[in-house]
Structures are given as C-alpha cells and as structure tokens.
Ligand SMILES: Nc1nc2c(c(=O)[nH]1)N[C@H]1C(S)=C(S)[C@@H](COP(=O)(O)OP(=O)(O)OC[C@H]3O[C@@H](n4cnc5c(=O)[nH]c(N)nc54)[C@H](O)[C@@H]3O)O[C@H]1N2
Ligand SMILES: Nc1nc2c(c(=O)[nH]1)N[C@H]1C(S)=C(S)[C@@H](COP(=O)(O)OP(=O)(O)OC[C@H]3O[C@@H](n4cnc5c(=O)[nH]c(N)nc54)[C@H](O)[C@@H]3O)O[C@H]1N2
Ligand code: SF4
C-alpha cells in the first residue's frame with residue numbers, strides 16, 4: 001500500500017492527510033502526524049475525502065446543449081472549441097464585458113491564475129469569486145490598515161495567547177483545528193463576542209451577547225476607555241501607527257454608557273471585558289464572518305485592528321488583530337486570481353505591468369487595467385441584460401448567493417451558461433449550455449495557501465480515468481481553443497504555472513521565490529514570504545515582529561468613520577433579525593460534497609430549519625419541528641421547521657445556510673467598500689405555516 005501526503009480542500013486550515021492507496025483506490029485517510037497545522041488531528045470532512053473518488057457518472061466528458069435543444073456528449077475537444085467560439089461571438093456582438101465569470105476560493109492557486117489570465121487579461125472581462133461572499137471585507141481592511149493584504153499571525157499564536165477574544169467566529173463548528181488549538185492552550189481565558197450563544201460561546205470562559213452589527217461601536221468604545229485611562233502603548237503608537245491623534249478625538253463620541261445602550265451589553269459586562277483585556281499579557285483577537293458579512297464590515301474589522309494597534313498587541317507571540325479565512329485557498333485567490341489586484345500588484349503601476357508581461361511572455365497592453373466588476377454587479381448586469389454569458393466554476397451561487405432568487409432570474413436570462421463542477425446535479429447546474437465535469441481534488445496537483453499564509457501541496461492521490469479532466473486541464477484546453485499562444489507555450493502544467501507565479505512574487509510582500517513546487521511534497525508547508533536563498537529555520541513564522549507594515553513609511557494606519565445607520569432596521573412589519581451561518585461540523589456550505597458522506601447524512605436534518613427563542617415559541621404556541629413561514633424584508637417568503645432554544649436572542653432567528661431556502665430570505669445589502677453581502681442581518685417576520 002502506498003502512503004501519499006496531500007491536503008484537505010475544504011476549509012482554510014488545509015490539514016495535511018496521509019492517504020493509503022492500493023490498486024488506485026483509497027483504503028484509508030489519516031491526519032498527518034507532525035504536520036505543524038493539524039498534527040495527527042482533523043475533522044470528519046477531511047476523513048471522508050475518499051468519498052469523492054468518482055463523482056460524475058460516465059461518460060466523464062462535457063454535456064452540451066446542441067442546436068436542436070438536446071444534450072449530448074460531443075467530447076472534450078469539440079466542447080473547448082464550441083466554448084471558445086461562443087465566447088468570441090458574444091464578445092463581438094455585445095462587447096467584451098458581456099461575458100463574465102464567477103470563480104471560487106476552493107481551486108488551486110494555479111487554477112485561479114490561469115483562469116484570471118484567460119478571462120481578465122486575454123478576454124478583457126470580469127471574473128469575481130465566491131471569496132467576495134466570504135473574506136472581501138478582511139482584504140480591504142488589511143489593505144487599508146497595513147498597506148497590503150497580509151494577515152500576520154501563525155496558528156501557534158492560539159496556543160501562546162493568554163487572552164483569546166473571538167468576535168463573530170464559531171470555530172467549534174467552522175474551524176475544528178482552531179478550536180483544538182485553543183483547547184490545548186491551558187493557560188488562557190477564552191472570550192466570545194457573538195449575537196447568539198454559539199457552540200463556541202457555550203465553551204468559553206466569558207460570553208458577551210452583542211446586539212447584532214454593533215461590533216464597531218463596541219471596539220470604538222473600548223478604544224476610548226483605554227485611551228482615557230492611558231492604558232495604551234505610546235511607544236508602539238509613536239513608532240508604528242499613523243492617525244492616532246485623530247482617532248483619539250473620534251472615539252470620544254463613544255462613551256461607555258452609550259456603548260452599553262447600543263450594544264445591549266451592560267456596564268458590568270463592558271468593564272469586565274476591559275479588565276480582561278487590560279490584565280492580559282498576550283491578548284489576541286480573531287474575527288470571522290460575524291464581522292465580514294455586514295453593511296459595516298470593513299470598519300468593524302478595522303475597529304478590532306485599531307484597538308490591538310493602540311495597545312501594541314502586534315507582532316509578539318500570542319497577539320494580533322487576526323482574521324480567520326473560510327475556504328481552503330481563499331488566501332491563494334487573494335494574491336493570484338487577478339480579480340482585485342494584478343497578481344498582488346497595482347493594476348496601474350507601470351513597472352509592475354512590465355514585470356508581469358515579461359514573466360508571462362505576453363503583451364503588456366493585454367493585462368487587466370483595474371479590479372473586476374464585483375459579484376453583485378455581475379448578477380445585476382445579467383439581470384439588466386448587459387451581461388449575456390456566464391462561466392461559473394467550483395461554486396454554487398443559485399444556493400449561496402444572497403437574495404438567491406436574483407441568481408435564478410439571472411440563469412433564465414443568459415444566452416450562454418457554462419457550469420464547471422464535480423457534480424452535475426448542484427442547484428446551479430440547471431438550464432446550462434455546457435456542463436464541464438472536473439475531477440475532485442484527490443485526482444489533481446497544485447498548491448494551496450492556508451489562513452496563516454502557509455503554502456502546501458495538493459498531490460494527486462489516485463489516477464484519473466482516461467476521459468476525466470481536472471480544472472487546470474479544462475482551462476488550458478479552453479485557452480488553446482481560444483488560440484492564446486503565451487498560455488499554450490508557457491503554462492502547460494500546474495508546475496509551469498507555479499514557477500511563473502514565483503517570479504511574479506519576487507520582491508513583493510508575498511515573495512515565494514524560495515518555495516519549490518516539488519519540494520513542498522511531504523513537507524511541513526511554508527508560510528509566505530519565503531525568498532530565494534532564505535533558510536527555513538522554523539515552522540511558525542509571524543509577520544510584524546519588527547513593527548513594520550507595508551506603507552512607504554512602514555506604519556499602520558488607523559481607519560475609522562462614524563457608524564452608519566443599519567439599512568435593515570427592525571420594524572413592526574419585520575421584527576426579527578435573520579442571522580445565518582454554519583450549522584454543523586459535517587455540513588459544508590451548499591452540501592453538494594458533504595451529502596456524499598453517510599455519517600454526516602445520518603446526523604443532519606434533511607429539511608430547512610431555524611432556531612427561535614423559547615419565549616417567541618411560547619408566544620406563537622410553537623413546538624419543536626412545527627413549520628413556520630418567514631417573510632423577509634427582501635420580499636420573499638420561505639418555510640422552515642423550528643427548533644426551540646435559549647441560545648438565540650429573543651428577537652433573533654438563526655438559520656443554517658446549508659439549505660437553499662436560507663438565502664431566499666437574505667438581502668441585497670453590502671458593505672460599501674468590500675461589496676460583501678450582509679448575510680447575517682436581514683429582518684423577517686414569522687407566522688405559523690398555513691396548511
Ligand atoms: N462545517 C463547516 N465548516 C466551515 C464551513 C462550512 O460550510 N461548514 N465554511 C467555511 C467557510 S467558507 C467560512 S467563511 C467559515 C465561516 O466561519 P464562521 O464565521 O466562524 O461561521 P458563521 O457561522 O458563518 O458565523 C460565525 C458567527 O458569527 C455570528 N454573528 C452574526 N452576526 C454577528 C454580529 O453582528 N456580531 C458578532 N460578533 N457575531 C455575529 C453568528 O451568530 C455565528 O455564530 O467556515 C468555514 N468552515
Ligand atoms: N446565508 C448565508 N449565505 C452564505 C454564507 C453565510 O454565512 N450565510 N457564507 C458565504 C460564504 S463565506 C461562502 S465561502 C459561500 C460558499 O458558497 P459556494 O461556493 O457556492 O458553496 P460550495 O457548496 O462550497 O460550492 C462549491 C462548489 O464547488 C464544487 N467543487 C468542489 N470541488 C471542486 C473542484 O475541484 N472543481 C470544481 N470545478 N468544482 C468543485 C462543489 O461540488 C460545489 O458545487 O457561501 C456564502 N453564502
Ligand atoms: S475541513 Fe478543515 S479542519 Fe476539517 S479536515 Fe478539512 S482542513 Fe481540516
């Protein structure tokens with residue numbers, strides 16, 4: 001039996017796993033011992049990766065709607081040529097931007113890069129990712145605050161911290177390895193700030209049930225209090241932080257009494273939290289989607305970073321204002337998808353453009369000139385008729401997009417719709433013109449970057465069947481059919497692509513010129529930056545230990561502004577907040593992958609459900625598993641079974657996102673800077689379902 005070390009391509013931890021293979025079949029999967037991220041531990045999703053050995057029935061070749069309206073299997077080459085022809089025709093008829101793509105944070109770094117080069121550079125059009133739904137707010141927060149999108153922590157900080165504050169993050173369910181590492185830290189106080197008593201909050205030493213979307217108010221108020229008490233780090237501020245004097249004035253508008261009213265946390269709770277932070281020696285703060293998905297997300301994330309900066313809690317072991325990422329390669333897509341930056345460079349910087357064109361052997365003038373149109377603009381563009389063709393890959397927007405009926409409408413309007421997935425029965429795979437079946441991660445090669453900037457290798461565990469293709473081969477095939485000569489000559493394999501990207505990274509904050517594609521196999525992974533000639537002395541490498549950020553003067557910049565009004569206020573018509581998120585460790589997003597796993601199916605509910613407070617249930621005369629109808633401020637309604645609990649607030653409903661009904665009710669409301677949807681705070685009404 002062969003043992004092959006590869007990674008789990010579900011969540012942003014990127015656990016390494018040992019696959020035991022005999023006769024091209026996975027016999028067992030075990031978490032890799034000694035790997036610095038997950039050291040012999042992982043969750044049910046990683047352990048079940050063997051279920052994705054074959055996903056689409058034979059033939060494993062594209063399905064195409066032919067001129068007579070029937071679906072046929074005309075073979076890969078025909079399909080590549082057909083797609084190229086239709087893309088060109090649509091662009092000629094309606095303009096370049098009549099074609100668009102929606103990609104993902106779940107492919108390999110090389111796959112984003114080739115897709116971004118085809119679509120954004122050669123075809124001069126827009127591709128956004130499901131990463132917009134996830135960590136776009138963190139990206140903008142980092143760029144503005146540090147001068148570059150560079151989260152600085154290493155996972156070991158969870159073990160080195162004596163005061164861990166989780167804000168809008170539920171790692172017991174969403175990041176089991178983060179949770180395991182917190183648990184292993186015996187000398188910490190764990191504090192959770194969440195609107196509901198999540199699985200993580202139940203296991204915390206202190207829980208602060210904040211009024212939804214009032215996090216920036218809380219952190220501005222804390223900053224004001226610390227400044228008033230003079231419990232801040234003047235030396236760190238003087239040397240490493242800009243705009244402090246302005247910030248000091250700004251936060252005066254957030255006296256603790258007012259903060260208490262706005263956040264629904266009592267003065268005792270606020271003073272207790274202050275004391276916990278003040279008495280901690282190594283205080284770390286970590287946020288996830290409770291912060292990123294809101295109408296005020298970027299500023300809320302920055303309010304956490306601001307507080308840590310003025311307390312000097314940066315760069316030292318166990319500290320930081322840290323964002324936890326969601327998907328397995330969201331961090332790779334941030335750098336290499338060519339969506340919001342030119343492969344980690346400014347689109348308008350002429351030296352960078354020249355450098356990248358030289359590396360790619362292409363004409364500098366073809367490189368994208370600005371960031372992509374955002375996800376919401378793409379969907380609106382389809383619905384208003386300006387975008388006619390869409391290529392989605394490795395994402396299921398009919399289910400996951402906010403206010404998802406708008407995606408259903410879009411699907412109906414498209415003249416040409418291409419779906420590339422490992423399953424042909426996802427909700428988005430309806431009424432398509434072409435379905436491109438890709439093999440799952442266990443049959444392909446590439447690199448991933450995890451939440452702490454660690455590159456690791458996806459290694460092909462079993463050989464694909466003869467007629468199967470992986471995402472990279474599919475994109476390369478389309479590039480060839482389009483006649484894109486530089487790709488044909490220089491991007492033949494993921495390894496070729498990785499070597500181009502290494503050169504792209506040279507002398508940038510994420511310099512990976514010292515990383516070897518093959519050298520990553522069977523390794524401990526490497527956190528960026530890692531420059532050519534550098535020696536790898538340790539497995540845990542954090543940024544900012546020298547206090548140097550990425551602005552020209554190497555200082556961080558505090559970012560803040562008055563708290564905007566909530567665009568979805570509770571009203572008499574819509575009195576309840578519709579909070580949404582992960583429901584269980586086993587369920588992954590739209591469930592296309594995890595439904596394959598029998599252990600998960602056995603313990604998951606097979607119908608949409610919500611949690612409501614005991615008091616509301618009493619008022620409405622509802623029992624467990626009674627059905628209700630929710631009417632949302634977005635004009636839609638959907639039915640759910642109820643589960644009754646005291647863990648949500650009296651005016652809050654929590655809905656797991658794994659059922660398509662959930663996003664029927666979320667709204668088209670976004671953060672103004674990141675354009676990330678506010679998935680967790682639509683307002684709804686509840687009524688007993690009519691029979
Ligand atoms: N099992 C499983 N694991 C996953 C995933 C999955 O689908 N299934 N998805 C992965 C991905 S892509 C992501 S992005 C991560 C997400 O990981 P998390 O962000 O940890 O998960 P969520 O459940 O979306 O939201 C976290 C918490 O935010 C809280 N919250 C809502 N509004 C507010 C607010 O205004 N303030 C505060 N402080 N809290 C609030 C919610 O109550 C919830 O408990 O999980 C990853 N891991
Ligand atoms: N209400 C609500 N909605 C949310 C959220 C929330 O908290 N609340 N969270 C948002 C967040 S953070 C995220 S990240 C999104 C996730 O939303 P999606 O990206 O739409 O969800 P997934 O189910 O992960 O979809 C991934 C798709 O890729 C396919 N796939 C898997 N591996 C491969 C592969 O190797 N190649 C190809 N081509 N396809 C593959 C799977 O079959 C699946 O259909 O949902 C967002 N939606
Ligand atoms: S889903 Fe995340 S925690 Fe679970 S095995 Fe995969 S990478 Fe590890």
Ligand SMILES: [Mo]
Pocket residue numbers: 133134135326327
């Ligand atoms: Mo995500």
